[in-house]
Amino acid sequence: MEDVVVIGAGLSGLTAARQLHQSGYRVLVVDKSRGLGGRLATRRLTRPLGTTAIDHGCRYLEPFNDASLSPMSLLLAAGVLQLWQPETFSLEADGALRVAAPGTLYAAPQGISAVAKALAPGLTIQRHWRATTLTPLSQGWRIAGEPLGAGSQDASDLAQPSPIKARAVVVAIPAPQAAALIAAAAQQHEGLSEMVQQLETVEFEAVITAMAGYSPHQSTSLAAQNVPGGWMVTGDNHPILRWLALDSSKRTDSKEPVVVVHSSAAFAASNIDRSDLEEVGQALLKTAAEHLGPWLKTPESMQVHRWRYGFVSKPLNSLLLASPALPNLVGCGDWCRGGNAEGAIASGHQAAKLIAQALE
Numbered sequence: 108m109e110d111v112v113v114i115g116a117g118l119s120g121l122t123a124a125r126q127l128h129q130s131g132y133r134v135l136v137v138d139k140s141r142g143l144g145g146r147l148a149t150r151r152l153t154r155p156l157g158t159t160a161i162d163h164g165c166r167y168l169e170p171f172n173d174a175s176l177s178p179m180s181l182l183l184a185a186g187v188l189q190l191w192q193p194e195t196f197s198l199e200a201d202g203a204l205r206v207a208a209p210g211t212l213y214a215a216p217q218g219i220s221a222v223a224k225a226l227a228p229g230l231t232i233q234r235h236w237r238a239t240t241l242t243p244l245s246q247g248w249r250i251a252g253e254p255l256g257a258g259s260q261d262a263s264d265l266a267q268p269s270p271i272k273a274r275a276v277v278v279a280i281p282a283p284q285a286a287a288l289i290a291a292a293a294q295q296h297e298g299l300s301e302m303v304q305q306l307e308t309v310e311f312e313a314v315i316t317a318m319a320g321y322s323p324h325q326s327t328s329l330a331a332q333n334v335p336g337g338w339m340v341t342g343d344n345h346p347i348l349r350w351l352a353l354d355s356s357k358r359t360d361s362k363e364p365v366v367v368v369h370s371s372a373a374f375a376a377s378n379i380d381r382s383d384l385e386e387v388g389q390a391l392l393k394t395a396a397e398h399l400g401p402w403l404k405t406p407e408s409m410q411v412h413r414w415r416y417g418f419v420s421k422p423l424n425s426l427l428l429a430s431p432a433l434p435n436l437v438g439c440g441d442w443c444r445g446g447n448a449e450g451a452i453a454s455g456h457q458a459a460k461l462i463a464q465a466l467e
């Protein structure tokens with residue numbers, strides 16, 4: 108039996124797992140994805156001049172409000188993060204582009220998933236394994252799941268015996284997925300059904316992301332702006348575009364321009380279930396081209412990703428999800444409070460503290 112199973116290898120789950128592991132507990136992390144980091148996501152795109160990293164989820168980290176939680180100095184010292192200083196603009200609802208005040212942004216030259224990898228050394232992680240049900244035992248938990256990605260040659264994908272038993276569980280996955288995981292056993296325990304009710308109050312917005320690669324000969328300046336280097340555009344009030352940037356300006360070895368475009372919540376809500384994702388991506392680039400420069404419409408290559416649970420729009424407003432009746436089960440994630448990388452780390456820390464108390 109494990110001491111703790113952490114379900115989800117995003118920033119919150121890895122933070123909790125690392126803290127519990129460092130306190131001497133036997134911890135197993137499981138994640139359904141092949142990579143680590145969840146929404147700290149980096150894709151490798153093969154381009155004519157080589158492979159390039161693209162951040163299609165979390166874009167950068169900003170200075171933390173609570174400096175005691177901040178991994179920034181360690182990550183900067185390790186070369187995982189570096190200051191990213193794009194010229195910054197805001198795209199208004201009427202299409203006007205205005206110069207905006209730059210923030211302090213830290214990007215990862217190797218791709219933002221490097222932040223997750225920096226938290227993982229020493230941890231036992233079963234990737235490609237989706238937890239499907241969670242059942243309370245007289246002492247501890249039974250976690251049933253299924254291996255994904257059959258045929259992989261990766262040794263870390265070897266099938267984990269299912270079910271797994273653990274003295275305690277940290278559920279570090281988006282609230283709607285956590286509700287589905289817990290719901291099956293909710294009738295067996297009042298504490299669980301209360302947790303499901305709380306999880307159901309949390310809301311997420313979807314995001315559709317286009318990653319577009321351009322010719323190395325392409326000038327990547329924005330219309331009516333002379334921007335020789337990196338740029339980023341926020342579209343907080345724009346009906347279609349939430350954010351876009353020259354992602355390749357985060358890299359130290361970039362040879363070809365890559366632009367990442369994140370859609371607004373409204374655009375994602377209307378397009379998330381479409382099967383012709385290529386067309387959805389083209390629509391995002393077409394809108395970007397209308398406001399920011401015609402060259403954006405004609406990439407050499409494009410990939411599209413949909414985030415069903417992208418940004419938290421209604422958080423739980425508590426650092427974690429817990430029930431006094433079930434001290435050895437906690438839920439954590441950015442959906443608890445904060446809705447960003449700092450929120451995920453804060454929640455993961457708190458989850459580890461509570462589980463350590465329960466296991467004393």
Ligand SMILES: Cc1cc2nc3c(=O)[nH]c(=O)nc-3n(C[C@H](O)[C@H](O)[C@H](O)COP(=O)(O)OP(=O)(O)OC[C@H]3O[C@@H](n4cnc5c(N)ncnc54)[C@H](O)[C@@H]3O)c2cc1C
Pocket residue numbers: 114115116117118119120137138139140143144145146147163164165166167168169236237238239279280281284288314316369414416417418439440441442446447448449451
């Ligand atoms: C497009 C986009 C841009 C963003 N930009 C920024 C930014 O610039 N700055 C910032 O601070 N934040 C940003 N964020 C938010 C930030 O990425 C998140 O707040 C943070 O990464 C959330 O971490 P988490 O651990 O809570 O959840 P996640 O990263 O979602 O991790 C959950 C993990 O659980 C796994 N999982 C789910 N279900 C199961 C299951 N049943 N079994 C096993 N594993 C499962 C998933 O594969 C995933 O790895 C952005 C998010 C998006 C989508």
